[in-house]
Amino acid sequence: MPAAFRPLLLVACLIAGSSHARDYVYTDAHLHYLDFFQESEGMQPLLDEMDAHDIEHVMISGIPVAKKWHENEPKRPRYYAGDDASAYWYSATDVVVAHALKKLPKEQRKRFHPFLAGFNPNDKNSADHIRRMLEMDPGLWQGLGEVFTRHDDVTALTHGDVPRANSEAMTRVYYLAEEFDLPVMIHSNITSKRERNPLYLQEFEEPLSNHPNVRFIWAHAGTSMEIHRHQEKMDFILPTLERMLGIYPNLYIDLSWTMLKPYLLDKNDQPDPDWVNLVEAYPKRFMIGSDVVGRFNSVGSNLKEFHPFLDALSEETAHNVARDNFLDVLPQRVPDEPRP
Numbered sequence: 467m468p469a470a471f472r473p474l475l476l477v478a479c480l481i482a483g484s485s486h487a488r489d490y491v492y493t494d495a496h497l498h499y500l501d502f503f504q505e506s507e508g509m510q511p512l513l514d515e516m517d518a519h520d521i522e523h524v525m526i527s528g529i530p531v532a533k534k535w536h537e538n539e540p541k542r543p544r545y546y547a548g549d550d551a552s553a554y555w556y557s558a559t560d561v562v563v564a565h566a567l568k569k570l571p572k573e574q575r576k577r578f579h580p581f582l583a584g585f586n587p588n589d590k591n592s593a594d595h596i597r598r599m600l601e602m603d604p605g606l607w608q609g610l611g612e613v614f615t616r617h618d619d620v621t622a623l624t625h626g627d628v629p630r631a632n633s634e635a636m637t638r639v640y641y642l643a644e645e646f647d648l649p650v651m652i653h654s655n656i657t658s659k660r661e662r663n664p665l666y667l668q669e670f671e672e673p674l675s676n677h678p679n680v681r682f683i684w685a686h687a688g689t690s691m692e693i694h695r696h697q698e699k700m701d702f703i704l705p706t707l708e709r710m711l712g713i714y715p716n717l718y719i720d721l722s723w724t725m726l727k728p729y730l731l732d733k734n735d736q737p738d739p740d741w742v743n744l745v746e747a748y749p750k751r752f753m754i755g756s757d758v759v760g761r762f763n764s765v766g767s768n769l770k771e772f773h774p775f776l777d778a779l780s781e782e783t784a785h786n787v788a789r790d791n792f793l794d795v796l797p798q799r800v801p802d803e804p805r806p
Contacts, residue, residue, distance in 0.1 A: 498526075525651075616655040616669065
């Protein structure tokens with residue numbers, strides 16, 4: 467552990483031992499309005515869940531790929547990994563999200579922060595498509611993503627070449643993101659299912675370095691459920707993030723559910739002091755999300771699973787992580803527009 471972090475460890479442990487229960491107001495920094503079949507429960511169930519669990523704001527996006535129901539399969543799979551049928555890039559996902567948002571009253575729309583996701587990261591035409599979408603609905607889109615680059619089984623099932631965060635097509639997207647002041651959320655696995663080293667890190671780190679004016683949100687810090695099935699915990703994640711957060715001020719970390727265990731919390735739901743110290747060292751760079759897809763009855767419970775970790779943080783940092791950090795990454799607002 468770096469020496470600079472050691473004084474924070476004592477503070478964190480004292481806070482973790484406190485019996486004082488905090489109340490949190492949340493921003494869900496990672497939510498998909500649609501599932502892999504481009505279906506959704508709809509806005510009202512989502513709003514009901516938000517109101518029931520003190521969720522003020524939501525990052526909302528579609529899913530950039532659609533799972534095919536193959537002609538030879540008698541039953542439609544329930545998830546992208548349900549069978550071996552392929553997936554394909556699906557740009558209409560953004561049209562569905564925009565349509566749902568436009569039907570909401572103005573006051574409710576302010577709670578949602580839509581990210582445009584329906585483009586192929588391997589297609590150098592994608593930047594032109596994104597520009598058209600932004601110009602068709604000025605001011606609607608507040609970010610790009612979740613961009614699917616390396617994403618284990620999703621990548622294996624999706625038509626075309628393996629997408630990379632450092633492809634020439636994505637480089638064009640980053641320049642566009644800088645032009646429109648849009649953050650970019652990227653799913654870019656740090657490694658494969660079996661390699662116990664940061665095999666693919668360069669693919670994500672290269673654009674971080676080359677585009678310092680673009681705010682990057684790293685979905686799950688490069689982890690995934692499928693990676694964890696094969697190797698439960700990657701010991702290199704923490705030191706890698708310590709290094710990268712110190713080098714790249716444009717890096718933000720989405721701690722959505724695959725980071726909760728075995729990293730932030732142990733099997734007894736006790737916070738890991740090294741992770742507490744890391745978040746305290748960079749209190750404005752972490753956010754949490756539910757990462758649900760099209761069904762919303764677990765949004766509140768997913769966010770509340772972070773309570774033991776949030777309670778181990780200082781109160782200011784905890785509220786930053788639970789609510790404010792994601793909002794601060796969004797495009798700058800006009801001077802007379804109040805903060806949400």
